[in-house]
Amino acid sequence: MEGINVAVNKTIRRIGVLTGGGDCPGLNAVIRAVVKTAIREYRLTVVGFENGFGGLIQNRARDLTEKDVVGILPRGGTILGTTNRDNPFHYPMIINGQKVFKDVSDRVVENINIHNIDAMIIIGGDGSLSIGKELFEEKGLPVVGVPKTIDNDLSATDQTFGFDTALNTATEAIDKLHTTAESHHRIIVLEVMGRYAGWIALEAGLAGGADVILIPEIPFSMENVIKKITDRQEQGKKFSIVVVAEGAKPVGGEMVVQRRVEDSFDPVRLGGIGNVVSYQIEEETGMESRTTVLGHLQRGGTPTAFDRILATRYGTGAVNLVMAGKFGEMVCLRTPNIESVPLADAVGEQRLVPVDGDLIRAAKQIGISFGD
Amino acid sequence: MEGINVAVNKTIRRIGVLTGGGDCPGLNAVIRAVVKTAIREYRLTVVGFENGFGGLIQNRARDLTEKDVVGILPRGGTILGTTNRDNPFHYPMIINGQKVFKDVSDRVVENINIHNIDAMIIIGGDGSLSIGKELFEEKGLPVVGVPKTIDNDLSATDQTFGFDTALNTATEAIDKLHTTAESHHRIIVLEVMGRYAGWIALEAGLAGGADVILIPEIPFSMENVIKKITDRQEQGKKFSIVVVAEGAKPVGGEMVVQRRVEDSFDPVRLGGIGNVVSYQIEEETGMESRTTVLGHLQRGGTPTAFDRILATRYGTGAVNLVMAGKFGEMVCLRTPNIESVPLADAVGEQRLVPVDGDLIRAAKQIGISFGD
Amino acid sequence: MEGINVAVNKTIRRIGVLTGGGDCPGLNAVIRAVVKTAIREYRLTVVGFENGFGGLIQNRARDLTEKDVVGILPRGGTILGTTNRDNPFHYPMIINGQKVFKDVSDRVVENINIHNIDAMIIIGGDGSLSIGKELFEEKGLPVVGVPKTIDNDLSATDQTFGFDTALNTATEAIDKLHTTAESHHRIIVLEVMGRYAGWIALEAGLAGGADVILIPEIPFSMENVIKKITDRQEQGKKFSIVVVAEGAKPVGGEMVVQRRVEDSFDPVRLGGIGNVVSYQIEEETGMESRTTVLGHLQRGGTPTAFDRILATRYGTGAVNLVMAGKFGEMVCLRTPNIESVPLADAVGEQRLVPVDGDLIRAAKQIGISFGD
């Protein structure tokens, strides 16, 4: 209830920070808050490692002062660089011309000692936080985590920063496609991110006024999708907006899709699920259908106010965790407070869209089809 | 916990809806969800009253079909019109050339009967919901409420729709002013809405990277504001961003301000508190200071994704409340669910910024001054 | 020089209007200006035909009053609907089970007479304006044209409306992709519209800070593209932004591309040219490359101020042309004035990017590569 209880730990003098995993709006806001809180509130010094765990392994680091974080609050990306690769417990190397994976976690420990780092703040998604957990549990490193994912699928926090920005980017895209769909009497299929969880598709679909939303949590049948579109046509609504999460799947997996597109097309050739769905709609309704794949647009841009604030509070909260000696934990949002949770409880637990939840029910009540 | 429990009430056939109080992004999204849910889920008919309670009193109403709500989801404003006036219990009339206030609530009852309305959904702020409560309690009208305010200061719900949009508008303004402040080495004062609660100022200030935030909940002293600005100057930061809620007040009320501007200026003449603060900064630091007053810009524009979703869920939830026979209640957000609360418990309870809360603490830890 | 000279033609009482071709931001602004100018300035009545020439052929029309155009100025799309099909001189019909093309232009004449239309305003791209020209020349219809294309490739006017909006949409996309490219050390390829003319790619590339721009007017070699990217890498710039017009082609047509992707990929399978370029960059540099295809996003959204103003002036100018009896002409922009030009001179003349022009030279001077 009371947020993170700070009992200042006198032995902390110098902390490290890195950003790992996919790009996400708000990373810079976290870094800024870490640096400002560390310096202003606790008189610490801060070291930034470059390009995720790669920097920890290869000892690419630089001191971060307040000057380094001036003006970065509204900027997407991360001044530290990031990457999805470079797991220190499973690090790719070329030995005798062959690619092998080695445990180089001792190098991490070594580099942290070289820099006299008393605590390490790891900003990342499930993958980076799992590595953080392992460094804490196996190597005894004083690690604190900050959860990050535009997919909003971490179970241990009410929301992750980056999601609200991605959601607004996707919603704006629907707004733009809407007028074209209406003017042209077309079907527009928008494929958004979400490999396992359909949060972006569901919420952007709700916010943008989609007619059909397809998410990984609810296997769909093309028959139902087609029916929704033709029902609308019969009511005089000559266009439809279909929002598809990249991980959405038809009932029974990919098979139905493969059968339908047999001779001349296959899913690989057509690209992602958005193109497959679009192709089948054209085939079966005779209406024109167009696909837009947002892709990395969803990871960029200036963060929304919500994401900047959440990221700032996370950054401040992470330094407070460090000073309270709560290692092996990560900050999380329990609305309206910032609290903490053990990394061991947080990683590996995906937060999926509850199929019988409030949101899905509301969406169905206003007539949105999920193809089920 | 489980959202609104719907036990369909068979006697409901026709519902009314109105929007009251100040304009707020998301009103149209609520109306759309009410109409869609009523028609698609429950086969009801819907009557919209125009211009808040004025329409209920003067019987200006029209049927709302799905066609009426096509395309309104992304639009600011309200297709029903709204007004802050026209309280049926205290209605202004000119009698014998004199303005008097009358109780015309019986007209409201009459008009609701004329239209065969089985339940009335009132979308409004504290004022409109208080009238709704009175109509329910005094006149026995089957009223259900939907809370609305860009100020986010209603205690009975985690958040009101409209706030997120206003917050992003204010944040974007700070972003724009920031570059100018930096290039010109100026002080920029931004006055935002918030007569009693400082949510917009606090959160926009955090999101926009303000140096000073003045809110009604924390009386400020100009000495502290000036000190923050001159401290920054001494550190080589030649500009500062000051965000002021319109209701912010110096310690001891207005007095300090009046004394300082004595001879040639007074607060009325200078406009709002933003201008007063700006004037005094110039006087005491010799730096140039400029003021922007956002005003009604904060009430307009296309709603953010968050506000559209919350508004949609509120609209759907309100119809569900009606069908469950839960009159005298209003929908509210208990993250992540939509629930309900008696109007009697909800109105008249302002949710102020907790002075010792997480948000203020985080803001102070990164060096923001509140002038206290 | 003096804009359109209006010598009011007393016999005009009723005008028709249609929108043809692809969707384009600003169509509604033209319609609004046509209706307002016709009614307010000249006391005419206005008939809108639905879905391009389809409405003229099938007699789907409705009167347009000032009320119909309220609030449409900022909206994308067209309230009249549009389509790329339905050429009255080459109209697809099913006769005896076979698809044949017929000349049904007499139906157009008939429907125009049925509605007592004294002049017809056709808002469209090169295709629709060519039909307009033919209706004027072959059938003697009093036609006036308004040029429209997001591609900005009409020779007879300094600029077409819709282009500025599409350009800003593409530029915003580059802004968002930029931060991700930088943070991840990636190549980002953005495919934009432009089948024959590279205006969107060139100007968005300039505005967004692209490193490589590929346009139809300048055949590119992958060697040069790769060289630019690896040169940047050697200078420590670990990311690059490549903007590709959909119609860009390698030197010698598609061949180079086909050879390189031989066994396992071919352009069809990979989708558009953006994916082909991206694939080859990955293959030859070993760097990660990601593609975003903006697609119809470029046709939607609220028009920019420039497009709204140009569209409004075109709409007003078209009615002035009608009243001046200048049939067979279209409005055009000769900065800063609205003038007119015979359709016969305007259609079929594409305005391509001048390869030795100012813009390309400036782009090269700041180091942008065109792959030539």
Add this chain to the structure above:
Amino acid sequence: MEGINVAVNKTIRRIGVLTGGGDCPGLNAVIRAVVKTAIREYRLTVVGFENGFGGLIQNRARDLTEKDVVGILPRGGTILGTTNRDNPFHYPMIINGQKVFKDVSDRVVENINIHNIDAMIIIGGDGSLSIGKELFEEKGLPVVGVPKTIDNDLSATDQTFGFDTALNTATEAIDKLHTTAESHHRIIVLEVMGRYAGWIALEAGLAGGADVILIPEIPFSMENVIKKITDRQEQGKKFSIVVVAEGAKPVGGEMVVQRRVEDSFDPVRLGGIGNVVSYQIEEETGMESRTTVLGHLQRGGTPTAFDRILATRYGTGAVNLVMAGKFGEMVCLRTPNIESVPLADAVGEQRLVPVDGDLIRAAKQIGISFGD
């Protein structure tokens, strides 16, 4: 026709650059293009002077490399700082406790020699360019100018950068205010920049769908403004949008206004002309009227695509001018080319809105009132 003819001047090795006058979106884009063109195309070195002419006088300068201009293209403001003060021919000093103005232009010459600068690029408005002209004519400095003003009121160029961004900011503001005006049946008055020229007010008013536009070039009468508003009311349009340039004046100067507000208000007290107009509308129509003053918001924000491109071309063109030895000239836009014009012909010539021009005529034809 052919743009700037470059005949490379072998003696140029090092150039200086400064930004003077009010902030303007696109300044950074010019600086970036100057640096990139100088270094990549001509192998020059570049020195940036800080805070306008102040830096030239006080010798505050730093070398600018390509690294310094990374990422600044989309950013508002200027990395060099700017100021409206510090005219070297009329420089304020405190001597014997008294403020006096001195000619310190020799210091400028001295500092330029100290830095071995072969040519100086001055980016500024009419004021800064006049100083540039004087330095060229009186002191023989090799000066080249780049015109800048959000007001778009320089006569020697088709358009200045910054204007398109300010215009879109003002248009977006009208869009937001529109929905509120409509929902509340209110008058909304928006005061925009434009002390002498009404370009922003005129074009934003056209783009935003204003009902009344008041600009300095057309003295207005309140009677006409009121009539327009009440005419609209009688037609059932219960709201109106009034856009006022800060420099707009009633017929006969301020007098009419002063008379009307006699006892209790005067223009100074009410703030700018926007508040005065708003107050009088309320007084005479009995309708609620609200004012928003955009202020410095119009000088900030990320530049539009148009402004970024124009600024980039200006920056490149200015270096080309230097290399061609065309000192005492400034770059200008003669659509679609960048050309040059002597500073002597360019400064002191304001480009006002032509009262009988195309734009005003189009605005009047769709029913906009200018109060005349």
